[in-house]
Amino acid sequence: QPIQYWKKRKVPCDVPVPFVGNLLQSLLKRKSMNQVMTDAYNKYSKHRYIGFHCFGTPTLFIRDVELAKQITIKDFDSFSDHRLFVPKGVDNLWDKLTFIRTGSDWQEHRRIVTPAFTLSKLKVMFPNLAKSTNRLIQSILEHNKTVSGNIRPMVMKLANDFTLDYFMGIECDSFKDPNNEFLRMARKTFSMPKIKGFLFFNAAYNSAVAKILGIKFFETEGKLFYRKLIKDALEYRQKHNITRIDMLHLLHESLLENKKDVNNRKDSNELTDEIVAQLMGMYFSNFDTFSITMCNFIYELALQPEVQEKLIVEIDETWRSCDGKLTHDILMQMKYLDMVYKECSRLRSNTTFVDRIVTKPYTIQPVLPHEKPLHLATGQDITIPLYCFMRDEKYFPNPLKFDPERFNEENKAKVDQRAFLPFSSGPRKCIAARLISLEIRLMLFHFLLRFRFVPTEKTVIPFVESKRHNIMSSEYDYWIGLEPRQDVDQSYFH
Numbered sequence: 419q420p421i422q423y424w425k426k427r428k429v430p431c432d433v434p435v436p437f438v439g440n441l442l443q444s445l446l447k448r449k450s451m452n453q454v455m456t457d458a459y460n461k462y463s464k465h466r467y468i469g470f471h472c473f474g475t476p477t478l479f480i481r482d483v484e485l486a487k488q489i490t491i492k493d494f495d496s497f498s499d500h501r502l503f504v505p506k507g508v509d510n511l512w513d514k515l516t517f518i519r520t521g522s523d524w525q526e527h528r529r530i531v532t533p534a535f536t537l538s539k540l541k542v543m544f545p546n547l548a549k550s551t552n553r554l555i556q557s558i559l560e561h562n563k564t565v566s567g568n569i570r571p572m573v574m575k576l577a578n579d580f581t582l583d584y585f586m587g588i589e590c591d592s593f594k595d596p597n598n599e600f601l602r603m604a605r606k607t608f609s610m611p612k613i614k615g616f617l618f619f620n621a622a623y624n625s626a627v628a629k630i631l632g633i634k635f636f637e638t639e640g641k642l643f644y645r646k647l648i649k650d651a652l653e654y655r656q657k658h659n660i661t662r663i664d665m666l667h668l669l670h671e672s673l674l675e676n677k678k679d680v681n682n683r684k685d686s687n688e689l690t691d692e693i694v695a696q697l698m699g700m701y702f703s704n705f706d707t708f709s710i711t712m713c714n715f716i717y718e719l720a721l722q723p724e725v726q727e728k729l730i731v732e733i734d735e736t737w738r739s740c741d742g743k744l745t746h747d748i749l750m751q752m753k754y755l756d757m758v759y760k761e762c763s764r765l766r767s768n769t770t771f772v773d774r775i776v777t778k779p780y781t782i783q784p785v786l787p788h789e790k791p792l793h794l795a796t797g798q799d800i801t802i803p804l805y806c807f808m809r810d811e812k813y814f815p816n817p818l819k820f821d822p823e824r825f826n827e828e829n830k831a832k833v834d835q836r837a838f839l840p841f842s843s844g845p846r847k848c849i850a851a852r853l854i855s856l857e858i859r860l861m862l863f864h865f866l867l868r869f870r871f872v873p874t875e876k877t878v879i880p881f882v883e884s885k886r887h888n889i890m891s892s893e894y895d896y897w898i899g900l901e902p903r904q905d906v907d908q909s910y911f912h
């Protein structure tokens with residue numbers, strides 16, 4: 419009896435509604451998923467964990483940052499897997515994604531792909547990343563004299579062209595040619611329509627339904643398109659002995675270098691399939707997840723003219739002093755940009771929660787007077803609400819205020835790192851956290867070198883979170899103006 423599940427275990431829990439659990443308000447579109455979780459989080463403030471029901475699945479909802487750290491880092495071995503969003507065997511490409519792999523297969527795979535994301539690799543790739551960002555944002559200026567409207571499609575173009583260049587060395591300019599095939603396929607394959615997001619979230623809790631409906635993440639047309647693109651790129655590089663340091667090269671090298679993998683492989687098709695799966699998974703994250711995050715950040719900055727002005731001063735000074743030759747270290751050492759990036763990540767990161775599955779029986783020992791040992795069996799679902807931690811006033815006073823000064827030299831040591839988790843933590847933390855941090859800073863740098871973000875008469879203030887999307891995005895799109903800067907020294911760009 420799922421309804422009795424937490425009651426029997428003496429874990430506090432709101433009475434769930436049959437079939438939908440504690441998600442009724444979200445399903446009826448009365449509240450966003452973040453709001454539903456925040457309500458539960460705030461209601462049981464004296465507890466470290468509570469019971470929660472996502473549809474028919476009882477999940478242990480963690481309210482305590484130390485317990486979350488125990489689960490994601492200290493006792494990781496007992497919580498090493500994610501729940502399966504789609505049952506294994508429904509979508510063979512999906513099964514290969516890092517996020518989806520489980521147990522020793524995940525461990526081995528993560529070890530293989532990690533080298534593509536190290537700091538040293540990012541530094542090697544930086545000149546290409548910087549060139550590509552500069553080129554694309556310059557192109558926005560050239561092809562859109564004034565940009566005012568929903569900036570989401572523009573940011574998606576930027577994310578698409580950037581991803582193509584950075585992942586595969588393909589130069590594309592969707593501002594010049596908005597009807598190009600690459601953009602069309604990316605939109606078709608990687609943008610997550612709200613209904614698809616909803617189906618996926620449902621599927622995560624009901625694998626039988628997912629199997630019956632044959633819910634697939636990537637459509638066949640997209641799979642065929644990207645498989646051909648990647649296969650051709652690999653063959654061309656091999657034939658012409660070309661080495662270009664990008665994600666395709668790094669993944670290919672990492673997978674090849676892994677001797678066990680090579681010996682076990684039946685043919686090079688399998689290796690190509692592996693690369694296609696990883697690149698498509700990453701393309702999705704860079705096209706969809708990243709572009710929503712970027713829009714959230716731009717929205718926030720458009721409402722913060724003083725922060726923008728301060729940032730513009732730092733950007734102009736940096737660009738002048740490095741004579742337009744921005745390096746990885748110069749960018750990452752920019753103090754105010756660092757503060758703004760972190761505060762945007764705290765308040766506007768799009769991650770709602772992360773999940774874990776108990777992989778070895780585990781007991782949560784009592785800490786508070788009213789607690790008893792709580793035994794968790796293998797397979798128990800766990801929810802860690804990162805969004806709630808990052809907006810808890812216990813860790814971030816006046817949490818809804820956008821205040822980069824929380825991260826200044828004097829204050830940053832006081833930030834409780836257990837609660838500041840835009841990319842989660844521990845061995846399953848987002849593998850691309852460093853890349854995203856660089857990518858966003860680089861884009862903000864080049865945007866603010868040329869434009870100011872301004873609200874327009876259509877900008878909905880304050881930010882209203884989407885009730886249809888399970889990650890943080892705006893309910894009313896992103897109506898923002900990009901005002902070309904008149905005070906910019908044009909010699910900057912020559």
Ligand code: HEM
Nearest residue numbers: 516517700703704708711769772841842846847848849850
């Ligand atoms: C702003 C954009 C992004 C955000 C906010 C984000 C956030 C996250 C979060 C919260 C997780 C789950 C961590 C956990 O379960 O503890 C995750 C996992 C992951 N992310 Fe990201 N991510 C972003 C972009 C990307 C990009 C662009 C890539 C690839 C290039 C990527 C690759 C991955 C992978 C492979 C995993 C699974 C890691 C594993 O299971 O070992 N992410 N991400």
